[in-house]
Amino acid sequence: GYTGSSLDRQPLGWRGAGDGGAFSATVADGRLQLSAPNGAYVRSVDTYTRRTLEGVVEFGSGAFQHVGFGSLDFAGNSYLLFSTFNTNNRLYARSNNNVSEVFSDLGPLPSGPQRYRIEWTTGSVGQDAVRYFLNGVVVATHEVPSAPSLHVYQSYNSGSAPALMVDALAVYGPYAASGSYTTCALDAGAGQVFTQVAWTASVPTETGLSMQARSSADGVSWSGWATLASSGAPLAQAARYVEVQASLTSSDSARTPLLDALTLSYASASSPTTTPTVASSPSATPTNTALPTETATHSAVPTATATNTALPTATATNTALPLGPAVRINVGGSDQLVGDIAWSNCEARTTCDNYRLNGTNYSTTSAITLASNSAPANEAVYQIGAQNNISNAGASLDFRVPVTNGNYEVRLHFAETQYTAANRRRFDIRLEGIIVEGSFDTFAQAGGRFRAIVRSYNAVVNDGRLDLSLVNRTAVARISGIEIIRLVAPPIGTPQPTVSPTPTAVNPPTASAVAIRVNGGGSLLTDGGITWQACTALNVCDLYNLNGANYSTSQAITLSAQSSPATATIYQTGRYTGVMNAGSTLDFRFLVPDGTYTLRLHFAETSQTAVGRRRFDIEAETTLLDTNVDVFQRAGGRYQALVTEYTVTVNDGELNLSFINRVNQATVAGIEIIGQ
Structure with a gap:
């Protein structure tokens, strides 16, 4: 990241074109801004060979903007870049080592900050392989003659606004030995x-x-x-x-x-x-x-x-259970009718009864082969879908579907529409918290690209909802359709009278007995006899947290001017969305008895240095509790604690909480849920 206001204070050793005036680039509010009358560039002092470059960048609409690797002053035409080339509002991947340029048109320029990554590795004999990623998805793959060591470059060779904005860049080693x-x-x-x-x-x-x-x-x-x-x-x-x-x-x-x-x-x-x-x-x-x-x-x-291990004897007489009511979800798409069977719209969280908790849509117009599948959907279902909007391994694409308790057949529908080889996209399939298939590879299992495949599993629901998660292993998890079909037990003959014991009343748990405290991004903590649960990853904190990533600071946090603050340690760590897109969410789900709760949220702005740089909405139980939350503004500055409090009513056995990006990424440091 960039701090301060001048390049000579940057820890990675950046150098700009000139010492000021017409060629200067500026640092403000934690971002590098390149726009000057005669152009501007910033390059690293050090050079790198076969490394990965990743960062958050906002390209302006003008031509000749570049972020990536390049030789000194681009001598010898050696570069591996994301670039707007000589056009406005269009993005390209460009690779060259003093021969013919390898060039990919990536389409219209994405608006706003996006996560870009360039993976530079060894290719075939005498060649380097270069893969370009946009928000975790491979958008281009090139091969060029082996390049020399290169600088990291950020440049804008035109003087027109808007500026090229770079939030952060990092160079990683090629691999762990x-x-x-x-x-x-x-x-x-x-x-x-x-x-x-x-x-x-x-x-x-x-x-x-x-x-x-x-x-x-x-x-x-x-x-x-x-x-x-x-x-x-x-x-x-x-x-x-x-x-x-x-x-x-x-x-x-x-x-x-x-x-x-x-x-x-x-x-x-x-x-x-x-x-x-x-x-x-x-x-x-x-x-x-x-x-x-x-x-x-x-x-x-x-x-x-x-x-072929023999199953227990009882399985020899098992017969298929008849099918009952079903839920069919056209993930990423609109209502569909397959024969006389209806598939419901699930283009966004709000269009399929909030079954879908996260993810972004994708689509293709290519024909899909349905052969070799029992119970396939129609072609249109496989031409669209949703994918995880976080590329990190372990991040999940999540669905939660309210159903009555019982036994279900769950059919999942997939088609690989992007990758052209096996092992490029693999993910785990988790039902009701249990992995039912690991390292699933749509391309390999379906036998190629643009081929449908249907997977069927049995699940038992005891909590009034069916939970499905697709967990990234390699690239982002994807799915096109979901069927949840109730298995109805057949009659077993004339019931015989039985003697039933006198029922004994059992008091169910009540909301007033609930007190949950989560240390976002931090470890288990006890403060004044009050325990805060660890929440450092998706599989920690009882799976309350559905997505996002951690952040932390060692800076002291000021707690004054806040009622009911937590200990300062809580505010030094937190969870954030992990995706820059406006509308993306950081989500939590807590299983609690129905009732009324005090929801107390803890924040501290540890990154941004001005008002308006981070804003987000807070939603609980599909109700918007707060809008345009600007922690820096409300707390009175950076490293200042902020506590907000709301009343939430739960009627479905779970409290759903979301932080929704408006500007930059939503964050939270601590969550308290106290029954009233």
């Missing part, structure tokens, strides 16, 4: 022991993957780490508790090992026979393996594997 992942302690359950570990992985040449495990009888005292020689290898010591560790290495910047799925088998502590973990559902589901990145509890989750 090694890394590891360790599961939490997995519990096979009382009277059970884990006996073996199996996994699926892709390990290209010049990369490596090794697996280790350790065991414990009580979850306290652990054995040493023992190497697992191969997938399916028995554990050195069968035990109730197991941790698994994956160690990954690579000596090639363009290749990485990939651990797709991890499956643990268990058996009775008194039986020598290994029993693979299986689902209790009567119908088969596609490879529902336990994944190392999504273990949410210390209990072993039974998983269905693709092996």
Whole structure:
């Protein structure tokens, strides 16, 4: 980022064209602004080779604006750039190393600040590969002769307004040579022991993957780490508790090992026979393996594997349940009629009863092949869809659909309309908090681009709603259609009279007993006997937080002039939207009894230095509570705490809270929900 008002104070060592006057670029309110009568540029002092450049940039409407890598004064025509080229209001990706330019027209110039990324890596022999991303989506891929070390450039060669605005830029290393992942302690359950570990992985040449495990009888005292020689290898010591560790290495910047799925088998502590973990559902589901990145509890989750292992005897007589009422959602599109079956509009959150919590739409006009699928939708459903609007691995595209409690078949409809190869887009599918399919690859499973594929799973709903999340692994998760079909149990004969015990009244939980406090972006904290729950990631804080990213500061926070402030530590961390687009949301969902609540929100502006630089709306239970919240203005400056308080009524068993971007990204440091 840029601070202060002059380039010579920037920590990364920037240099501008000239020392002032006609060629100067300015820094104001944390952004670099390039616009001068004779043009302006800023470049890094250092040079870089095969790195990733990422940042938030707002291109003006004029020609000859550039952000990316370039040689000194562009000598030798070496550059890798996002550029407006010689046109107005249009964006291009341009790559060159003193030969013919590789040039991609990316269409109309996006308005407002956007996240741009250039990945520069080794390509084929004698070539460099360059991928251009806009808001996490690949928009161009180029290959050029291997380029020399290059500077980071931001330039505007014309003097017309509006200026080229750069909020922040960062240069990352090309890859990590090694890394590891360790599961939490997995519990096979009382009277059970884990006996073996199996996994699926892709390990290209010049990369490596090794697996280790350790065991414990009580979850306290652990054995040493023992190497697992191969997938399916028995554990050195069968035990109730197991941790698994994956160690990954690579000596090639363009290749990485990939651990797709991890499956643990268990058996009775008194039986020598290994029993693979299986689902209790009567119908088969596609490879529902336990994944190392999504273990949410210390209990072993039974998983269905693709092996021919015999299921329990009861499954031999299972018959398909008849279908009942259904919800069909045309994600990203308008109302559709497939035969005589209606699909409901879901172009935005408000057009499908708020089923959809986040994401942006995409579309194609290319024909979609429907063959090789049972129960496909029509072509129009697959030509549109929604995708995650955050590119980070682990971020999710989320849906929440109110339904009556019971058993459901959930059919999900996909078509890959962008990528032309397998492994370019992979994501996990999570139903009711359980991963039902890991590392799903639409291209690979459907057999190519522009081909429909339908996935079917069983789900049991006990809380009055069906929760679906598609979690990024590689690129952003996408979906075109959702069907949620009630499975109705058939009659089982004449009921026999039974003696029923006298019912005993049980008092349900009430709103007045509820007190939830969340430390946005921070760890577990106790202050004056009051506990604030950690909320550093999507799988922390009881899954209250549905999206967003963390921020933090070490600066002191002033608490004066606020009633009911939290401790200063709460205001030094927080969650923010993670997407610059106006209208994008930072979302939370809290399961609470119906009733009336005091909603107390805590903020501190730790980045912007002037009024009007960050504004957002606050919505709870689909009601707008506050608009154009400017924390800097209301708190009286930077690093000043702000507390706002509202009354919210819950009628559906959950309190839904959203912070909606207007200018820049919405933030929140702490959330309190207190029953009245």
